[in-house]
Amino acid sequence: MKAVVFDAYGPPEVLHVGEVAKPAPKNDELLIRVHAAEATKADCEFRRSRFAVKWLWPTTRLFTGITKPRLRVLGWYFAGTIESVGSSVTRLQPGDEVFGCTKLRMGAYGEFVSLPESYSIVPKPANISFEEAAAVPLGGLNALHFMTLASIKPGGSVLINGAGGSIGSFAIMIAKTMGTEVTAVDRTEKQEMLRSLGADHVIDYTREDVTKSGKRFDVIMTMVAQSPYSGFVGMLKPGGRYLIVNPRLSDMVRSFITSRFSDKTATFAFAGEKPEELLQLKEMIEAGKIRPVLDRVFPMDQAAEAHHMVETEQRLGTIVIRIGDA
Numbered sequence: 076m077k078a079v080v081f082d083a084y085g086p087p088e089v090l091h092v093g094e095v096a097k098p099a100p101k102n103d104e105l106l107i108r109v110h111a112a113e114a115t116k117a118d119c120e121f122r123r124s125r126f127a128v129k130w131l132w133p134t135t136r137l138f139t140g141i142t143k144p145r146l147r148v149l150g151w152y153f154a155g156t157i158e159s160v161g162s163s164v165t166r167l168q169p170g171d172e173v174f175g176c177t178k179l180r181m182g183a184y185g186e187f188v189s190l191p192e193s194y195s196i197v198p199k200p201a202n203i204s205f206e207e208a209a210a211v212p213l214g215g216l217n218a219l220h221f222m223t224l225a226s227i228k229p230g231g232s233v234l235i236n237g238a239g240g241s242i243g244s245f246a247i248m249i250a251k252t253m254g255t256e257v258t259a260v261d262r263t264e265k266q267e268m269l270r271s272l273g274a275d276h277v278i279d280y281t282r283e284d285v286t287k288s289g290k291r292f293d294v295i296m297t298m299v300a301q302s303p304y305s306g307f308v309g310m311l312k313p314g315g316r317y318l319i320v321n322p323r324l325s326d327m328v329r330s331f332i333t334s335r336f337s338d339k340t341a342t343f344a345f346a347g348e349k350p351e352e353l354l355q356l357k358e359m360i361e362a363g364k365i366r367p368v369l370d371r372v373f374p375m376d377q378a379a380e381a382h383h384m385v386e387t388e389q390r391l392g393t394i395v396i397r398i399g400d401a
């Protein structure tokens with residue numbers, strides 16, 4: 076089968092279309108024909124083997140290959156059609172249109188992927204395309220996970236830092252469904268998009284230091300690894316909650332101290348990517364409460380351009396790679 080592969084860690088140009096063995100599903104697995112996969116920041120980080128948070132490097136390099144990539148096919152989040160199922164599969168069947176996550180197996184940049192039925196793979200929302208559906212799991216699952224942890228009450232105030240990215244854009248929409256007042260922080264070019272997603276206030280981080288705004292929030296969620304820890308915790312109202320999506324080691328230590336010795340809580344829990352959460356997102360999309368924001372769809376042989384756009388942040392929304400000839 077065809078797949079976007081890479082044989083050396085490096086810039087987007089290391090990606091090319093190649094032939095790899097078609098996976099064979101085990102008894103508890105689904106063989107899925109992939110139609111579309113999101114090109115994510117994490118894919119770019121794994122391709123370069125360079126991470127915004129430095130502690131990830133030694134851990135992941137052991138897993139992905141020390142001198143060169145052992146897992147040659149990237150792609151964590153996808154939409155596609157079930158081709159065949161193993162003998163013990165009960166929930167899904169051939170022909171079902173699905174979307175979901177590959178977890179650490181990756182491989183969604185290939186025409187077929189074989190994954191356990193227990194993974195977060197559920198029927199795709201009926202009212203969106205495969206390309207749009209592929210743009211949901213990363214942003215939607217992480218945003219839902221962190222916004223649920225926030226236990227926000229209607230009327231509460233939320234600051235979302237890095238709001239224009241995959242996770243942040245869903246966080247704005249989900250926070251709005253919870254009845255909150257949302258302040259979104261990102262660069263100039265993304266301000267209009269942030270408002271169109273429902274942000275009540277927008278702050279341009281390239282022109283204004285958000286920590287000097289003098290405002291206070293019930294919840295602050297940040298996607299940005301270099302976020303000022305004390306600055307953000309200092310902006311929380313009494314009992315407020317700081318949610319760190321991309322934590323440095325120092326953030327982890329400090330969040331323990333904040334939660335233990337102050338009236339505020341700092342949390343860096345990783346999203347579990349549960350099927351029931353993806354079903355919740357499907358229902359919210361079908362009800363018109365949230366929607367994926369797609370910037371551009373690239374064919375497989377332009378995967379390098381797709382990664383370039385993600386890495387250089389020349390995008391207003393998600394970048395998706397169309398897999399196969401469809």
Ligand SMILES: NC(=O)c1ccc[n+]([C@@H]2O[C@H](COP(=O)([O-])OP(=O)(O)OC[C@H]3O[C@@H](n4cnc5c(N)ncnc54)[C@H](OP(=O)(O)O)[C@@H]3O)[C@@H](O)[C@H]2O)c1
Pocket residue numbers: 115116117120127217236237238239240241242243260261262280298299319320321343344345346387388
């Ligand atoms: N905790 C978890 O379970 C988990 C799960 C998945 C991903 N992650 C990690 O979370 C990170 C964010 O994910 P994502 O996919 O949403 O990233 P993303 O799409 O790159 O979004 C990040 C956004 O932050 C903006 N930004 C950059 N610097 C900023 C600053 N100083 N202040 C405010 N905004 C700033 C970026 O815009 P510009 O760069 O254009 O300014 C971009 O719009 C990734 O590194 C990913 O690896 C964590």
